[in-house]
Amino acid sequence: MKWGSSNNTPQWENRVRLSARSRSGHLSVLVTGAAGFVGSHVSAALKRRGDGVVGLDNFNSYYDPSLKRARQKLLEQKGVFVIEGDINDEKLLKKLFDIVEFTHVMHLAAQAGVRYAMKNPGSYIHSNIAGLVTLFEACKSANPQPSIAWASSSSVYGLNSKVPFSEKDQTDQPASLYAATKKAGEEIAHTYNHIYGLSITGLRFFTVYGPWGRPDMADFFFTKNILKGSPISVFQGSNNKSVARDFTYIDDIVKGCLGALDTAEKSTGSGGKKKKNAQLRVFNLGNTSPVPVTKLVSILEKLLKVKAKRNVLPLPRNGDVMFTHANISYAQKEFGYKPTTDLQMGLQKFVNWYLDYYSIIEKKNY
Ligand SMILES: NC(=O)c1ccc[n+]([C@@H]2O[C@H](COP(=O)([O-])OP(=O)(O)OC[C@H]3O[C@@H](n4cnc5c(N)ncnc54)[C@H](O)[C@@H]3O)[C@@H](O)[C@H]2O)c1
Numbered sequence: 001m002k003w004g005s006s007n008n009t010p011q012w013e014n015r016v017r018l019s020a021r022s023r024s025g026h027l028s029v030l031v032t033g034a035a036g037f038v039g040s041h042v043s044a045a046l047k048r049r050g051d052g053v054v055g056l057d058n059f060n061s062y063y064d065p066s067l068k069r070a071r072q073k074l075l076e077q078k079g080v081f082v083i084e085g086d087i088n089d090e091k092l093l094k095k096l097f098d099i100v101e102f103t104h105v106m107h108l109a110a111q112a113g114v115r116y117a118m119k120n121p122g123s124y125i126h127s128n129i130a131g132l133v134t135l136f137e138a139c140k141s142a143n144p145q146p147s148i149a150w151a152s153s154s155s156v157y158g159l160n161s162k163v164p165f166s167e168k169d170q171t172d173q174p175a176s177l178y179a180a181t182k183k184a185g186e187e188i189a190h191t192y193n194h195i196y197g198l199s200i201t202g203l204r205f206f207t208v209y210g211p212w213g214r215p216d217m218a219d220f221f222f223t224k225n226i227l228k229g230s231p232i233s234v235f236q237g238s239n240n241k242s243v244a245r246d247f248t249y250i251d252d253i254v255k256g257c258l259g260a261l262d263t264a265e266k267s268t269g270s271g272g273k274k275k276k277n278a279q280l281r282v283f284n285l286g287n288t289s290p291v292p293v294t295k296l297v298s299i300l301e302k303l304l305k306v307k308a309k310r311n312v313l314p315l316p317r318n319g320d321v322m323f324t325h326a327n328i329s330y331a332q333k334e335f336g337y338k339p340t341t342d343l344q345m346g347l348q349k350f351v352n353w354y355l356d357y358y359s360i361i362e363k364k365n366y
């Protein structure tokens with residue numbers, strides 16, 4: 001159901017209120033990007049434990065929107081209403097905050113992807129900068145103001161060589177426009193916290209993978225191409241150094257998001273004025289150590305029982321970095337964040353989903 005067409009009716013408002021309804025003592029959360037990979041998992045987890053959830057997503061075509069529609073359908077079966085709309089639509093956001101006193105916002109809507117920024121820079125400004133500010137504007141004017149948790153990114157560490165990355169480390173060398181928009185988001189969060197008293201928690205996710213993932217990410221299109229017998233390009237650093245990522249399974253990321261929401265303090269402003277200082281936090285949500293991409297390919301070959309056709313290429317200057325490695329002790333200390341799924345187990349779950357489910361959708365669409 002697209003906002004603005006047949007919405008804004010009493011029936012639409014009732015659907016919003018019903019979806020936002022929570023068990024007593026639970027949260028009422030607006031999840032932006034709810035038809036996305038992380039957003040759909042977080043929305044389902046919140047609903048499962050008794051929280052009220054309303055989703056918002058513009059169902060853009062960065063990747064196959066039918067996958068977003070399939071996630072939306074699953075959520076609707078769980079009682080989560082995912083509204084089709086853009087976070088830049090200030091009228092829609094105001095309407096939502098007029099209808100529901102959201103206790104929290106889980107902001108996951110963004111243009112994701114490191115490499116795509118070189119093809120479509122405007123999309124990153126639209127969603128990651130303008131969209132973020134429009135959302136923060138709606139939050140600061142809401143009464144009561146919600147507490148906000150939002151997705152930053154491991155990419156803010158950019159060309160940092162000091163490992164593992166800690167939240168206090170420098171983040172002033174972003175290697176991609178995507179990373180720069182996430183870093184800018186952290187600075188914008190600081191101003192809305194300082195001026196309006198919004199309680200804001202930034203979550204630096206580290207390469208998230210798992211069932212219902214994104215087709216633009218390596219685990220996904222490597223699987224697709226290995227099964228098709230098509231070649232895959234495996235990036236490698238100079239002098240054969242492996243490119244590596246702190247791959248983090250989606251269920252661990254969801255636990256981190258819920259931990260951040262549950263430990264978020266109330267915002268301190270009302271009607272756009274701050275009464276006292278509010279909470280401002282940033283956490284790494286990663287795994288325990290980086291794994292070379294070549295290892296990810298080897299695991300996939302064994303799970304799929306097909307040999308990959310590897311083209312080993314030098315890491316292109318496309319915004320990619322050689323490695324990411326999270327120090328997660330701060331999130332562990334503040335809300336008991338503890339990743340429990342390693343890459344072998346996580347890829348097993350992804351491949352099971354891909355073979356059981358996604359390859360069926362693909363046959364229908366192509
Ligand atoms: N998946 C990862 O590895 C990873 C790592 C670090 C950070 N992140 C961040 O986590 C968040 C969720 O990422 P994801 O992997 O689920 O990506 P995703 O693309 O699956 O989810 C983002 C969703 O937001 C929606 N969206 C984009 N722009 C919008 C707008 N202007 N208005 C409304 N909806 C909009 C998209 O349609 C999509 O469904 C993003 O902020 C991303 O930058 C993801």
Ligand SMILES: O=C(O)[C@H]1O[C@H](OP(=O)(O)OP(=O)(O)OC[C@H]2O[C@@H](n3ccc(=O)[nH]c3=O)[C@H](O)[C@@H]2O)[C@H](O)[C@@H](O)[C@H]1O
Pocket residue numbers: 112113114152153154155205206207208216217218219232233234235236243244245293320321324
């Ligand atoms: O942590 C983040 O903040 C980011 O995580 C994710 O980015 P990445 O870590 O780049 O994940 P992904 O594309 O799966 O590539 C995985 C690995 O495969 C390598 N890679 C990639 C493509 C290819 O053809 N060959 C290759 O070797 C590639 O060099 C990389 O080493 C999110 O997409 C992004 O939204 C951002 O949020």
